[in-house]
Amino acid sequence: MRRSGREIPDEEYESEEEEYTLDEIKQVLKVLHKWLEELPPDKKEQFKRSEDFVKYKEALHKLGLIK
Numbered sequence: 001m002r003r004s005g006r007e008i009p010d011e012e013y014e015s016e017e018e019e020y021t022l023d024e025i026k027q028v029l030k031v032l033h034k035w036l037e038e039l040p041p042d043k044k045e046q047f048k049r050s051e052d053f054v055k056y057k058e059a060l061h062k063l064g065l066i067k
Contacts, residue, residue, distance in 0.1 A: 026063055033060075 036047065047053050060066040 022063070026065060029060060029063065029065060032056075 036044070039047065057066070
């Protein structure tokens, strides 16, 4: 994670007192989705076959962004 121009280790980032609202998380996922749609077809297919895609879909489903 980068913040203020420097790399922040995960453990340091997780210890920060910053929380995000559900709406903020949904907005980030919507932006991410737009960028994923811009991938070339072969990269989209590679992503769709990955475990990361399963996690991504689960998150979208849990937040009511997909059925």
